Amino acid sequence: MVRQLRPAEPDHLDVPAAYAAHGPELYRFALRHLGDQGAAQDVVQEVFLRAWRSAGSFDPRLASLRTWLFAIARNLLVDEARRGAARPWQRQLTDGTRHDDHSPPEPDLDERLVDAWVVEEALRRIGAEHRAAIVETHLRGRPHADVAAELGVPVGTLRSRVFYGLKALRLAMEEMGVEP
Structure with missing residues (x-):
């Protein structure tokens, strides 16, 4: 059998x-x-x-x-x-x-949309401070000094939030099964 x-x-x-x-x-x-x-x-x-x-x-x-x-x-x-x-x-x-x-x-519109969905899902999984730092500096392309002033933190603190936020984002994407 x-x-x-x-x-x-x-x-x-x-x-x-x-x-x-x-x-x-x-x-x-x-x-x-x-x-x-x-x-x-x-x-x-x-x-x-x-x-x-x-x-x-x-x-x-x-x-x-x-x-x-x-x-x-x-x-x-x-x-x-x-x-x-x-x-x-x-x-x-x-x-x-x-x-x-x-x-x-070249990536077409569908692939860019999927990438955007994946990043959006991963951003939801990290802390609010890290998310705000990444969104403002990387996605919106704003200068670190302007974002730091708006958030009321030193530029060095903002840079740390970006650094650790990107690490957390990479981990979140790996947990989702995505290769960043």
Whole structure:
């Protein structure tokens, strides 16, 4: 008698429902990035396989299911771009319709939106002082002196908040399963 071992399906993640809700959108995202229907299908399949395997780490209080799935897809697409750059000869084995140079494709609107969602979710997970320092200096591009004066803290304190805030942001993104 042969028994197949399968991981237990988590109670809080309904993969078929998640696929029905987000699969087509993930496919279009992957297809626009890769330009290859087969590769896009493979990416979507791998997204849901990884989601199923690590469903226990999904916490809907930290990120929405959509954001989590798109973060997984983004990581897979980055890996695919790196693999293509490391082995350019493999592009000759396919039809070569999308990648005819060695540079990675420019991020499109969808990828920038996913990146923004991921950063927004990660920013929610860090302290308010660190979040304010990062938002004002990095995202809004304001001078440290102006932000420090507005917050009523010395410039050195603001720089420390930015430094430690970025470390906390990186950790939050890693906890979300995103490679910063």
